[in-house]
Amino acid sequence: QVQLVQSGAEVKKPGASVTVSCRASGYTFSGHHIHWVRQAPGQGPEWMGWFNPNSGDAKYAQRFQGRVTMTRDLSISSAYLELSSLRSDDTAVYYCARDRNYWTAPANYFDFWGQGTLVTVSS
Amino acid sequence: DIQMTQSPSSLSASVGDRVTISCRASQNIRTYLYWYQQRPGEAPKLLIYAASSLESGVPSRFSGSGSGTDFTLTISSLQTEDFATYYCQHSYTTPLTFGGGTKVEI
Numbered sequence: 001q002v003q004l005v006q007s008g009a010e011v012k013k014p015g016a017s018v019t020v021s022c023r024a025s026g027y028t029f030s031g032h033h034i035h036w037v038r039q040a041p042g043q044g045p046e047w048m049g050w051f052n053p054n055s056g057d058a059k060y061a062q063r064f065q066g067r068v069t070m071t072r073d074l075s076i077s078s079a080y081l082e083l084s085s086l087r088s089d090d091t092a093v094y095y096c097a098r099d100r101n102y103w104t105a106p107a108n109y110f111d112f113w114g115q116g117t118l119v120t121v122s123s
Numbered sequence: 124d125i126q127m128t129q130s131p132s133s134l135s136a137s138v139g140d141r142v143t144i145s146c147r148a149s150q151n152i153r154t155y156l157y158w159y160q161q162r163p164g165e166a167p168k169l170l171i172y173a174a175s176s177l178e179s180g181v182p183s184r185f186s187g188s189g190s191g192t193d194f195t196l197t198i199s200s201l202q203t204e205d206f207a208t209y210y211c212q213h214s215y216t217t218p219l220t221f222g223g224g225t226k227v228e229i
Contacts, residue, residue: 035219044210045167047219061218095166108214109157111178113166 002026004096004114011120017084020117022096029077030054033099033106036070036081038092039116046092050099050106051079086121093118125149127211129222136227142198144225146211151191155215158187158196161224162207170209171196201227 007021022034036048049060051070058070069082079096094117097110126149136142146156154174159167169178171187174194184199198205206229211222 044221044223045212046221047217059217063218097166100172108155108217108219109169109172109212110159110167111169113168116166 002098002112004098004112006094006096006114006117009118009120011122012086014087014121014123016086016121017082018086018119019080019082020094020096020119022079022081022114024077024079024098027098028102029072030074031102033101034070034072034079035097035099035106035108035110036068037095037097037110039095040089040092043092045095048081050108052106053079054103083119086119088121091119091121124218125152125213125215125220127213127220127222129209129211129225131225132223133226133228135229136201137229138201138203140201142201142205142227144196144209144227146189146194146196146222148192148194148213148215150215152213152215154190155213156187156189156194157212157214158185159210159212160205160207161210167210198227 003025005023030053033050035050037045039045051058053072071080096114098112100107100111128147130145156174158171161167175187186197208224208226
C-alpha cells in the first residue's frame with residue numbers, strides 16, 4: 001500500500017533552517033510528483049510547491065521563492081523540503097503529498113499524504 | 124492568486140442530517156476543484172476530484188457538484204465519522220489554493 005512517512009517534529013530558532021524528509025513506499029517513487037503543503041495552527045492548508053523526483057525539477061509558490069528548496073534521494077525513495085530564514089509565522093505542520101498523475105504532468109491534487117511534521121519556530 | 128471562499132465556516136448537525144458546504148472561486152476554474160476531509164490530528168483525505176468524481180473507497184453519501192465559480196459538497200446522511208473539517212482546493216493554475224475550511228460539528 002502507498003505510504004509517505006515523514007521525519008519527526010522540529011524546534012528551530014528564528015533565522016535557522018529546517019529540513020523535512022518524506023519516505024515513499026508502495027509505488028514507483030519516480031512516477032509521481034511530490035507536493036509540499038503546510039498548515040499553520042487553526043488555518044487551512046497552504047501549497048508550497050511541487051517536485052518531480054524523476055527529473056529533479058521543482059516549481060515553488062512565489063511567496064516561498066528564495067527560501068525553499070526541494071530535493072530527493074532516489075536510492076531511498078525520499079523527498080526533502082528545506083526552508084531557510086525561519087520566522088515565527090513558519091510554525092506549522094508540514095505535509096508531503098503525492099500527485100495523482102503518473103509519469104506525466106502533475107494533476108495538482110493529492111491522493112496520498114504523509115502524516116505531517118510539526119515545525120515550531122521560537123526563540 | 125485565485126481565492127477560494129467556503130461557507131459556512133462551521134455548522135452544527137446531527138447524525139442522519141443532509142449537509143451542504145459551499146465553495147466559491149474568485150474566477151472561473153471550470154471543474155478543477157477538489158474536496159478533502161480532515162479529522163483532528165490527521166492529514167487531509169481526498170473525497171472528490173474534478174468537482175464531482177468520487178474518489179475510490181469514499182462512501183457514496185458524499186457527492187460534489189458545480190463548475191465555473193460555484194461548487195457544493197453534499198453529505199446525504201451524516202454519520203459519526205463525518206464530523207471533521209472540509210476543504211476545497213483548486214488546480215486551475217499555480218499557486219494552488221485552498222478554502223478556509225468548514226468545520227462540521229455535532
